[in-house]
Amino acid sequence: MxxxxxxxxxxxxxxxxxxxxxxxxxxxxxxxxxxxxxxxxxxxxxxxxxxxxxxxxxxxxxxxxxxxxxxxxxxxxxxxxxxxxxxxxxxxxxxxxxxxxxxxxxxxxxxxxxxxxxxxxxxxxxxxAGLGAAPAELPTTTFGNDIDSVVDALFDAHQSRQRGSWAELGREERVELFGGLDTRGVFAVRGAVEQVAARLGISRASAYNYLSRARAAHDTSPGGTA
Structure with missing residues (x-):
């Protein structure tokens, strides 16, 4: 900004x-x-x-x-x-x-x-009135006064859409996970990289590396800014 x-x-x-x-x-x-x-x-x-x-x-x-x-x-x-x-x-x-x-x-x-x-x-x-249409499924939004709980909820929601645990993900899938979290604004919060790294059981340096790769992939994609 x-x-x-x-x-x-x-x-x-x-x-x-x-x-x-x-x-x-x-x-x-x-x-x-x-x-x-x-x-x-x-x-x-x-x-x-x-x-x-x-x-x-x-x-x-x-x-x-x-x-x-x-x-x-x-x-x-x-x-x-x-x-x-x-x-x-x-x-x-x-x-x-x-x-x-x-x-x-x-x-x-x-x-x-x-x-x-x-x-x-x-x-x-x-x-x-005899109208039996089922209500549309609504997305779940996390509201919280604690930023860590919001980051955790976003992490859990995004990881649940991944195939398998972190150890089972390929390099591209790991980059996609970080890219998805970045798109949702997770890493705009101070300390979020460390928080995500702890949840994944990886080092802070590894987390920053995957985040850097995700942002580079986004910038060079057709919809990116490069």
Whole structure:
């Protein structure tokens, strides 16, 4: 992300803080609004109102925020997407990226709405009307106040899609694993490389080597930047 003045960014966050309370108050207890400052990813939550995902001031960004970090200034708003929390709740969310006057992304305003009750009512009405269509499978999103738990959840979700353990993966598959985690913004967090290395049982140097290979492969691919 390109640099902008911290004073300007602080002013934008200060101006949005009462907006957080206002939006949550308008929509009531099913709504949660979270203001993030991505200059401090491990403690990015600077204001929160409502309680849908259990966020708290001083908490870490979610995997959505990590994805925004990974995209840098190319990040775009993500509006009205529905996911499932790890405890099974259904949440409709919108993430609006915050930019300073230079266009640099430095934070986000996130609105989360608990749609579980609405979905239950919709299912009941559908059953009464004889509509038996199964609900679509929703992706699971990790929300957490501890950045390590978010990194762990992303690691587990990505590794579960791999074939076999780390020892059973070929060189290209290992590079793909690191590339997938990088795309999801995992390595934008301080200490994440060491955390992933520990989970895999490899050295820090090996982890950095695979990450370097993954980024080189991405930059030289048709969709890369090289």
């Amino acid at each position: 390109s640099s902008g003045t911290n004073a300007e960014r602080d002013a934008i966050l200060a101006a949005l803080t009462p907006v957080v309370e206002g939006i949550a108050a308008t929509f009531g207890p099913v709504c949660e609004v979270v203001l993030h400052d991505y200059r401090n990813p491990e403690k990015s939550v600077v204001a929160v109102a409502g309680s849908v995902t259990g966020r708290a001031v001083g908490g870490a960004m979610s995997e959505i925020g990590m994805r925004v970090l990974a995209r840098g200034d190319e990040a775009a708003d993500e509006l009205n997407y529905v996911t499932r929390t790890r405890d099974g709740g259904q949440v409709k969310s919108s993430t609006i990226v915050l930019r300073d006057s230079t266009g640099a992304v430095f934070g986000a305003l996130c609105v989360n709405v608990d749609v579980g009750a609405v979905t239950q009512v919709h299912g009941l009405l559908g059953a009464l």
